[in-house]
Amino acid sequence: MKILIAYSSKSGTTRECAEELAAKLAPNEVTLACLEQGSPDLSGFDIAVIGGYVRMGKISKYMRNYVAENAALLAVTMHAFFICCGLPESTEYYFEKAIPRDLLNSSISNICFGGDLRVKKQKGLDRFIAKLILSEIKNNNADADRDEDKNIPAVLPENISRFADEIRHHF
Numbered sequence: 001m002k003i004l005i006a007y008s009s010k011s012g013t014t015r016e017c018a019e020e021l022a023a024k025l026a027p028n029e030v031t032l033a034c035l036e037q038g039s040p041d042l043s044g045f046d047i048a049v050i051g052g053y054v055r056m057g058k059i060s061k062y063m064r065n066y067v068a069e070n071a072a073l074l075a076v077t078m079h080a081f082f083i084c085c086g087l088p089e090s091t092e093y094y095f096e097k098a099i100p101r102d103l104l105n106s107s108i109s110n111i112c113f114g115g116d117l118r119v120k121k122q123k124g125l126d127r128f129i130a131k132l133i134l135s136e137i138k139n140n141n142a143d144a145d146r147d148e149d150k151n152i153p154a155v156l157p158e159n160i161s162r163f164a165d166e167i168r169h170h171f
Helices: 013-024 061-069 071-075 088-098 101-106 124-143 157-168
Strands: 002-007 029-034 047-055 078-084 110-112
Touching (some): 013 157, 061 071, 061 088, 078 088, 078 101
Parallel strands (some): 047 078
């Protein structure tokens, strides 16, 4: 099986998740392609997996644009979508805003791999916002007398494994 994993990554979380997914899909022939570096040709692949990050309530423009530009080919190719986001409970909302309904309905799977607020990897306004979010989470956890790290966004490895299983199921 020839699998394309085309992804968009800003701070590295989505890239790391795409790499972990590729490792789980071995020994299939998996091609990783960063959408910030270009638009990979879908022809010749048995399955297209498209992923991106969520910032300010929107899926990355690279992912949205790639899906829009390749909608016709995706419609006749097995495909799946993933996002990296600190609010997994909003996954369906993000997908519905960014991906045409027919592609969502015909996909193998649509999933969130979780998210990671790595302040050190952020720049400018993103760094400032990440610090504010982490501070607010820690304040809320302290007020509720809970474990400080409980509500901090994290990558969900179990979702990556489940997604890989769903893709493998279609071989």
